[in-house]
Every structure is written in structure tokens, then in C-alpha cells.
Amino acid sequence: MRRKKIIIATRQSPLALWQSRFIAQQLQCFDSRLMIQLAPIATQGDRDLHLPLDQATQRGLFVAALEQELLAQRADMAVHSVKDLPIAELPGLTFSTFGGREVAQEALISHQGSPLEALPPQARVGTSSRLRQQQLAYHRPDLTLKALRGNVTSRLQQWLQGDYDALILAVAGLKRLGLQRYISAYLSLDTWLPAPGQGALAVQYRTEDHEIQALVAHFTELETEACVTAERAVLRRCSTEGLAVGAYAHPQGAGLQLHAVVIAAHGERYTGSLSGPWALAGSIGGQLAETLLAQGCIARLATAY
Incomplete structure (x- = not known):
């Protein structure tokens, strides 16, 4: 490629910096002539840890600041965890998955090393997402749910100092930061599903930037891209x-x-599975979403929020 310098916009958390450095290393191994510079950005979601959890998933809190760097051409790409990306792509920007996928499972971290089923009643469990809260309420309604914000290391610190009896975190983040020693149990994918895209990395860039698009294409794996497409198709339909x-x-x-x-706010829960060819990943996700919504009666589930 003609361009020899690439600026990567990234959040400032330890995990975000690890992910951006990893991608920078992969790019430089592919083309040693490239000069890569990280541009850490403080997002609103990182600064304001008192926002309600439902607001913390909005585009403006974790992603908008990085997207503005791209649109203003102050950065050439931004690195995200796929699960953090908003459903709708911003006009002028697109993203591709990067490389393979880390483990998508969730991890339980507890002081006694206990699995989820062995936690004592009323144990205080910290979780940062509505999905985790709803699944926890389904599997262990006798536990006490406590909101948890901050990056991975700060959440672990709160747990270590006794603010929580247990935490639920993504295995991928713990492994990338070398913190898997804290994992007490892996939550089975048979009974506990992660956020769509969990464990996968994404590179976001300007749609018109064909040089970056061609570069990133060398690192896009069909299986990861298709799986993420199917998962996000479910999210896109059901989030409405x-x-x-x-x-x-x-x-x-x-x-x-x-x-x-x-899962609806009152706990009504519907699950399902569907298989098909790689090329129809988006259609598979949309079809499964419609099936689940039909089972639960869309209007009845939606009014729970």
C-alpha cells in the first residue's frame, strides 16, 4: 500500500490498548514498512462510571469519540470489541472482523472458587450488562445482583477488596490481559449465551478508504465474519x-x-437454534430472531421494558 503511516484510534482501557497493540503488531508483521501510531481517546462511557447500564450501551458513550476521529480523518482505523459496536453503522464508516475469535464464553469469578450453582443464597454478584443480569436472574434468582462499571482490572479490584462476592466477565478479556487465573468456572454455552460478537475484534474505517479496506481484508476469516454476522442479525431484529x-x-x-x-425484563425467556450455509449468515440470524419473537409474542415481550 502507498500509505506508510497508520493511526489507530482506541479507548484508553488496558483491554482496549492490548487489542489495538495486538492488531498493530499483526499489521507490522504483514508489512514491516508500516509505521503504526496509537491514538488513545477518553470516551464518555470511560469517564462517567455512574451512568445507568442501559445508557452505557448507547453509541455516544463508548464509540462516538473514536468514530469522530475517523470521520475527521485524524485516524485511519479504530479498534473495537465486536460486542461493543452499535447495531447500526454510521454513514461513511464500516467495519470488518479481524483474525480469529477468542473464547466467547462468560466466566464466573468467586472468592471460594465456587461455580455458579454453589454460590450461597444472596451472594452479591457484580455484572455490567442487562443480558448478564437477566440470565443470572433466570438461573439463580436467589442471588443479589449489583451493578458493576469500570474496565476489567478495576472490576477485579472491586471484587478483591470485598465489594462483591462474585463477578461475571468475558473470558476473552481476561485471557487477553493474562488474568485467567481468577476464573472460578466457565459458564457453559449450552445454558448461558454471551453478547453477540463476544470474543471477536473489529477494525472500523472510512468506507471510502480502499487502502485500509484491502489491508484489513488480509486478516478477515470467513468463519468469524459469518458467525458475527449471524449473531448481530439476531441483535438487530430483537433490539427494536x-x-x-x-x-x-x-x-x-x-x-x-x-x-x-x-429475555424480557420480567424474565420471560425464549431460546432457539438454526443452522445453514456461511453465505446466508445474515438471513439465518434474522430468521431465528423472528422465530423467537413469534414464540414470545412481540407485543407482550416489548411492553415489559
């Missing part, structure tokens, strides 16, 4: 109904199998 959505797709034969769950 205000539901908590979990989804996970994995290779099966010559295609993929997608599993999903939708």
Missing part, C-alpha cells in the same frame, strides 16, 4: 423490541449453527 439478546454461532459442517436467547 427492547429485549436482552444473547447469541453464539459456531462452525458446523459446511456452514454454521446459531444459538440465541431473548
Whole structure:
């Protein structure tokens, strides 16, 4: 490529910096002539840790600041965890998954190393998402849910100092930061689904920037891209109904199998699976979402929010 310098916009958290450095290293291994510069940005979501959890998933809190760097051409790409990306792409920007996918499972961290089923009643469990809260309420309604904000290391620090009896965090983030020693149990994908896209990395860039698009294309794996597409298709359809959505797709034969769950605020829960070829990943996700919404009666589920 003609361009020899690439500026990567990134959040300032330890995990975000790890992810951006990882991608920078991969790019430089591919083309040693490239000079890569990280541009850490403080987002509103990182600065204001007192915002309600439902507001913390809005575009403006974690993503908008990085997107503005791209649109203003002060950065060439931005690195995100796919699960943090808003459903709708901003006009003028697009993203591609980067490389393979880390483990998509969730992890339980507890002081006694206990699995979820062995936590004592009323144990204080910290979680940062509505999906985790709803699944926790379904599997262990006797536990006490406590809101938890901050980056991975600050959440662990709050747990270590006794503010929580247990935490639920993404395995991917813990592994990337070398913190997997704290994991007490892995939550089975058979019963506990992660956020769509969890464990996958994304590079966002200007749609018109064909040089960056061609560069990133060398690192896009069909399986990861298709699985993420299917999972986000479920999220895209169900989010309009205000539901908590979990989804996970994995290779099966010559295609993929997608599993999903939708949960209403009052706890009504519907799960399902669907398989099909790679090329129809988006359609598979949309079809499964419609099936789940039909089972739960869209109007009845939506009014719970």
C-alpha cells in the first residue's frame, strides 16, 4: 500500500490498548514498512462510571469519540470489541472482523472458587450488562445482583477488596490481559449465551478508504465474519423490541449453527437454534430472531421494558 503511516484510534482501557497493540503488531508483521501510531481517546462511557447500564450501551458513550476521529480523518482505523459496536453503522464508516475469535464464553469469578450453582443464597454478584443480569436472574434468582462499571482490572479490584462476592466477565478479556487465573468456572454455552460478537475484534474505517479496506481484508476469516454476522442479525431484529439478546454461532459442517436467547425484563425467556450455509449468515440470524419473537409474542415481550 502507498500509505506508510497508520493511526489507530482506541479507548484508553488496558483491554482496549492490548487489542489495538495486538492488531498493530499483526499489521507490522504483514508489512514491516508500516509505521503504526496509537491514538488513545477518553470516551464518555470511560469517564462517567455512574451512568445507568442501559445508557452505557448507547453509541455516544463508548464509540462516538473514536468514530469522530475517523470521520475527521485524524485516524485511519479504530479498534473495537465486536460486542461493543452499535447495531447500526454510521454513514461513511464500516467495519470488518479481524483474525480469529477468542473464547466467547462468560466466566464466573468467586472468592471460594465456587461455580455458579454453589454460590450461597444472596451472594452479591457484580455484572455490567442487562443480558448478564437477566440470565443470572433466570438461573439463580436467589442471588443479589449489583451493578458493576469500570474496565476489567478495576472490576477485579472491586471484587478483591470485598465489594462483591462474585463477578461475571468475558473470558476473552481476561485471557487477553493474562488474568485467567481468577476464573472460578466457565459458564457453559449450552445454558448461558454471551453478547453477540463476544470474543471477536473489529477494525472500523472510512468506507471510502480502499487502502485500509484491502489491508484489513488480509486478516478477515470467513468463519468469524459469518458467525458475527449471524449473531448481530439476531441483535438487530430483537433490539427494536427492547429485549436482552444473547447469541453464539459456531462452525458446523459446511456452514454454521446459531444459538440465541431473548429475555424480557420480567424474565420471560425464549431460546432457539438454526443452522445453514456461511453465505446466508445474515438471513439465518434474522430468521431465528423472528422465530423467537413469534414464540414470545412481540407485543407482550416489548411492553415489559
